[in-house]
Amino acid sequence: MKRxxxxxxxxxxxxxxxxxxxxxxxxxxxxxxxxxxxxxxxxVDVPDCKGAFLRRPISVNFVDYxxxxxxxxxxxxxxxxxxxIACVEGQQLSVILPLxxxxxxxxxxxxxxxxxxxxxxxxxxYFGKVLKDNGYVPEFALGARSAGDLLMLDEFEKYGPVHVAxxxxxxxxxxxxxQLPAMAEDIAHIACCGPTPMMKAVAKIAKARGINCEVSLExxxxxxxxxxxxxxxxxDHGRVCVCTEGPVFNINQLKWEx
Amino acid sequence: MGTLxxxxxxxxxxxxxxxxxxxxxxxxxxxxxxxxxSLGGIIVKGTTLLPREGNPGPRMAxxxxxxxxxxGLQNKGVDYFIDHIYPRIAEKFSTEIIVNVAGSTVADxxxxxxxxxxxxxxxxxxxxxxxxxxxxxxxxxxxxxxxxAEVTRAVRKAWPKTVIMKLSPNVTSIVDIAKAVxxxxxxxxxxxxxxxxxxxxxxxxxxxxxxxxxxxxxPAVKPVAVRMVxxxxxxxxxxxxxxxxxxxxxxxxxFIMAGATAIQIGTANFIDPSISExxxxxxAEYCAANGLKSxxxxxxxx
Ligand SMILES: Cc1cc2nc3c(=O)[nH]c(=O)nc-3n(C[C@H](O)[C@H](O)[C@H](O)COP(=O)(O)OP(=O)(O)OC[C@H]3O[C@@H](n4cnc5c(N)ncnc54)[C@H](O)[C@@H]3O)c2cc1C
Ligand SMILES: Cc1cc2nc3c(=O)[nH]c(=O)nc-3n(C[C@H](O)[C@H](O)[C@H](O)COP(=O)(O)O)c2cc1C
Ligand code: FES
Numbered sequence: 001m002k003r004x005x006x007x008x009x010x011x012x013x014x015x016x017x018x019x020x021x022x023x024x025x026x027x028x029x030x031x032x033x034x035x036x037x038x039x040x041x042x043x044v045d046v047p048d049c050k051g052a053f054l055r056r057p058i059s060v061n062f063v064d065y066x067x068x069x070x071x072x073x074x075x076x077x078x079x080x081x082x083x084x085i086a087c088v089e090g091q092q093l094s095v096i097l098p099l100x101x102x103x104x105x106x107x108x109x110x111x112x113x114x115x116x117x118x119x120x121x122x123x124x125x126y127f128g129k130v131l132k133d134n135g136y137v138p139e140f141a142l143g144a145r146s147a148g149d150l151l152m153l154d155e156f157e158k159y160g161p162v163h164v165a166x167x168x169x170x171x172x173x174x175x176x177x178x179q180l181p182a183m184a185e186d187i188a189h190i191a192c193c194g195p196t197p198m199m200k201a202v203a204k205i206a207k208a209r210g211i212n213c214e215v216s217l218e219x220x221x222x223x224x225x226x227x228x229x230x231x232x233x234x235x236d237h238g239r240v241c242v243c244t245e246g247p248v249f250n251i252n253q254l255k256w257e258x
Numbered sequence: 259m260g261t262l263x264x265x266x267x268x269x270x271x272x273x274x275x276x277x278x279x280x281x282x283x284x285x286x287x288x289x290x291x292x293x294x295x296s297l298g299g300i301i302v303k304g305t306t307l308l309p310r311e312g313n314p315g316p317r318m319a320x321x322x323x324x325x326x327x328x329x330g331l332q333n334k335g336v337d338y339f340i341d342h343i344y345p346r347i348a349e350k351f352s353t354e355i356i357v358n359v360a361g362s363t364v365a366d367x368x369x370x371x372x373x374x375x376x377x378x379x380x381x382x383x384x385x386x387x388x389x390x391x392x393x394x395x396x397x398x399x400x401x402x403x404x405x406x407a408e409v410t411r412a413v414r415k416a417w418p419k420t421v422i423m424k425l426s427p428n429v430t431s432i433v434d435i436a437k438a439v440x441x442x443x444x445x446x447x448x449x450x451x452x453x454x455x456x457x458x459x460x461x462x463x464x465x466x467x468x469x470x471x472x473x474x475x476x477p478a479v480k481p482v483a484v485r486m487v488x489x490x491x492x493x494x495x496x497x498x499x500x501x502x503x504x505x506x507x508x509x510x511x512x513f514i515m516a517g518a519t520a521i522q523i524g525t526a527n528f529i530d531p532s533i534s535e536x537x538x539x540x541x542a543e544y545c546a547a548n549g550l551k552s553x554x555x556x557x558x559x560x
Contacts, residue, residue, distance in 0.1 A: 002290040004531060045529060054320050054528055055478065076289060096291070096531065220318050223528040225291075227283035229303075229329045230318035239311050239332065 002096060003033055004227070010069060016148040020119060021225065022061070023072045023083030028092060032070060036063050038127035039102025039191075039216060039248045042072070043224040044084065044224075045094040054081035057243070058220050058256065059123040059193070062155070070097070073151060075119035099224050100247050101212055103127050103132065103191045110188020114160075115141045115177055115202050117194025121151060123216060127191060128159035143177035143198070146170050178205060187211050191248075203251040204258040213251045217242050227255045261545045262538070262553050264298070264519050266497045267445025269420040271354060271381045271520060274553060275538040278501050278524030279304055279358035279384060279424075281475075282534075284347050288392050294534035296539075298520060299354030304386050305374075306359075307366045309335035319457045319466035324503070325525060326477030328469040331360050331534035336370045336479060338544040340377065347377040347437070355379055356422070359527075364399075364412045372415035378530050381419050385409060388426030388451035400451075403438035404537035409440035422499065425449040427479075427486055436490045436498075448499035448522065449490060450483045477503040478523040491517020491558055505533065509539025519556035 007025035008093075012015070014021045018249075043055040062071035076082045080108050087093070112131060114124040121142050131138040138160040146148045147170035157164045163182040164172030171207040173180050178201045191233035192202045193216040219231040219242040228243035233242050240246075251258075266430035277285075294300060312332025314486035319326045327410045329337040331338070339357070347355060357380055361367040367385065375378050387409050398406040406423070413421055418483045423439040425432055427450040436447050452473025465471075483502025491498045500518030504510055505526035513521045523534045530536070545553055 004291055051322065051325055052320075054325065094530075103292055108471050176444060222318050222327070222525075223281075223287075223531075225283070225287045225528075225531065227287040228281060228318075228327070229312065229332050230330070232312070232315050232317065234314070239314075 001035065002099065004049065004094060004096045006180070007070065007095050009087050009089050009093070009095050012087050012089060014085060015151055018085060019076055019078075019149070021087075022076045022152070023074065023084065023087060024039065024041055024203065025069050025070045025072065025093065025192065026055050031068055032065065034062055034065070034097040038068070038130050039123050040100050041224070041247060042070070042097040043099060044072070046080045046083045047087070047093060048081055050082035052083060054117065054151070054222055055096070055224065056080045056084065057218075057224055058084075060126055061122040062126045062129070070095070070179040072142060072169060073119060073122040080148055080179065084178070100243055103216075103248050104187035105131075106136070108136070111186055112136055112138045112189045112191075113187050114138055115190055115192040115194070117143045117177060117198040118145070118149060119151070120194030120198070120216070121156075123193050124191065125152060125155055125159075128156060130245075132159045139182060141165070141177045141180050141182050143194070145166075152249065176201065190214070200225050200258065203256060208246060208249060214248050215234040215251060215254075216247045217249060218247065261551060262542055266382070266520050267420045268424065269354065270520070272517075273538045273541065274296045274514065274520035275524045275534050275541070276301055276356070276499065276520055276522045277482050277527060278522040279386065280523040281527050283426055284343055284354075285351055286347065287390050288527070288531050289350070292535045294351055295353045296535045297353050297372060299356055300351070301358050301384055301522065301560060303333050304331045304358045304360040305333050305336050305339050305370060306331060306361060307336055307369050309333065309338065316468055317472075318471070320457070321457055321474065321477060324474055324478030325346060326457055326467060326472035326474055327452070328467040328472035329350055330469070334382065336373050340373060341390050344377055344379070346371055348377075354381060356382045356384055358384045358386050358424070359413075367409055368412045368416045371413055375419075378510050382422055383413070383420070384424050384448055385413050385421040386424050386451070388424050388428075400435065401429050405433050406435045407438045407442045410439040411443050414443040420445045422446040425490075427482060427502075428454050432486050433489050433493045436494050439494070440494045442549050446472055446497045446499060447490060447494065448501060450479065450502045453479050453482065462480045475502070476516060477505055479503045480509060482520060484512055487513055488516040492529060504537070507537050510541060511556070512539050513524060514553065514557050515560050517560070519554075519557060
């Protein structure tokens with residue numbers, strides 16, 4: 001069930017000189033809804049931001065039910081996200097959650113690879129935890145421009161082996177995630193989130209090798225509730241709202257030319 | 259009769275707050291977040307004779323205090339509405355359900371009305387002659403007095419219950435259009451639909467919207483809408499429903515003082531999904547605080 005709740009910034013930290021921020025939010029009253037799934041997103045009303053008129057969609061980065069915390073990992077893409085990153089402890093935000101359809105649980109047995117690029121790694125952290133809790137051994141393939149853009153590696157390591165690639169070669173394999181040795185091995189299932197060109201490159205590999213593959217889309221949104229029809233994507237079952245039918249789609253559903 | 263009850267051309271509403279077509283889905287999208295039945299009514303997405311895919315993405319761009327949209331009347335068609343959506347929402351909601359009707363030809367409008375007419379819970383239709391996002395029909399009818407009159411005449415024949423004509427602000431004289439639809443038997447007018455606008459992404463050197471131009475809504479359009487409601491309310495005898503940028507009780511009061519009998523809330527639902535319920539409560543509080551027996555006491559006082 002969707003809810004609008006007031007949340008308080010419990011802790012806020014920035015990465016890479018303010019290019020990214022991690023907000024840990026707790027409900028002002030009561031406990032977090034128990035039905036938040038990995039790959040779902042929230043709609044945040046950005047406080048004190050001139051020009052950010054609409055809410056901003058942000059993925060669920062992590063849910064810590066013990067600490068009653070929702071984590072959001074944010075990249076400064078523009079005015080709204082910059083204001084979010086500038087939030088300080090104690091600040092209150094209105095958040096609508098949980099929204100959309102998240103990642104599906106892979107079939108048991110084969111290797112499960114969670115592939116993230118840039119801030120697209122965000123939803124993979126909670127998915128990794130849920131997979132581990134359910135007896136899977138997820139592996140992470142994370143890519144970024146430079147070492148400073150690779151976020152939360154210590155957190156990812158809690159839930160499975162982490163393979164990294166940087167475009168400038170500062171850390172891990174030099175190049176894109178698709179060039180990681182971990183990508184060349186046998187894979188049964190991929191969950192992917194990142195810039196569209198990267199997701200398309202991953203989808204192309206998955207398609208060629210018959211790997212089951214899900215991607216998380218970031219179409220521009222207004223309501224996030226399925227009411228305005230602004231966020232549509234063409235799929236095998238027509239033009240659908242990414243905010244309700246997605247943001248996670250199986251690549252076979254999409255009309256991407258791969 | 260409650261303090262807030264109003265009559266929009268034969269249809270009695272428990273309060274003047276409606277939700278604007280295309281911004282509130284079929285009400286179900288918001289039911290977790292608010293009490294839909296606390297409203298005077300909901301106006302569902304533009305409904306056409308045949309299913310419509312709408313425009314390709316991107317369909318949305320944020321602008322100062324507003325947004326542009328280019329949805330283009332995506333809907334599954336009137337038959338799907340009747341068979342699948344209506345039974346569900348008629349069961350769920352006790353508030354008025356108004357269908358926004360759109361078409362590419364006059365015959366389309368007529369046929370949609372004929373199909374909807376037997377549904378007992380649909381007691382009013384809002385006729386969209388003002389959508390800026392479709393190539394044929396839509397706004398084309400709403401921008402000339404002859405076109406607006408022609409659609410009104412046809413709809414009036416096919417629809418025995420309340421007819422609300424939704425007017426476009428993209429005209430030289432909205433008063434002339436309002437008079438033309440009143441003369442053809444419209445029970446009520448609603449205004450404004452979105453204002454034609456455009457925004458360019460200078461980094462990528464291309465428009466944000468796939469259709470280049472789109473419809474502007476939100477607080478940015480409110481002063482234009484208040485002005486038009488005021489002008490039209492003075493010029494016609496039928497009730498006027500005001501909308502455009504309403505995001506608070508004060509905004510709603512502004513439209514009522516300008517002459518609106520009822521109001522609609524659109525884009526503001528995206529930011530605060532329970533804003534419509536809050537405005538209905540706020541209007542009740544305003545009446546109590548100011549000793550009004552009826553909200554109509556302040557209607558058109560300007
Ligand atoms: C489901 C979903 C999940 C997301 N998860 C995350 C997440 O976990 N972390 C995260 O950091 N981000 C996430 N995003 C992306 C995030 O929502 C955007 O970066 C944010 O909305 C940008 O807002 P802003 O105010 O910072 O940028 P703005 O100032 O609004 O714009 C930033 C840039 O985008 C361009 N732009 C603005 N409007 C449009 C438009 N209509 N079409 C194309 N370009 C446009 C501008 O020109 C500018 O260059 C997610 C998006 C979606 C849809
Ligand atoms: C995303 C979106 C979709 C819309 N779809 C319709 C529609 O299908 N039919 C219609 O008559 N108006 C439609 N409108 C216009 C609104 O009903 C309303 O007239 C306009 O947005 C001005 O009100 P607001 O500023 O409160 O949003 C749409 C507006 C938006 C933002
Ligand atoms: S953002 Fe409104 S329908 Fe998806």
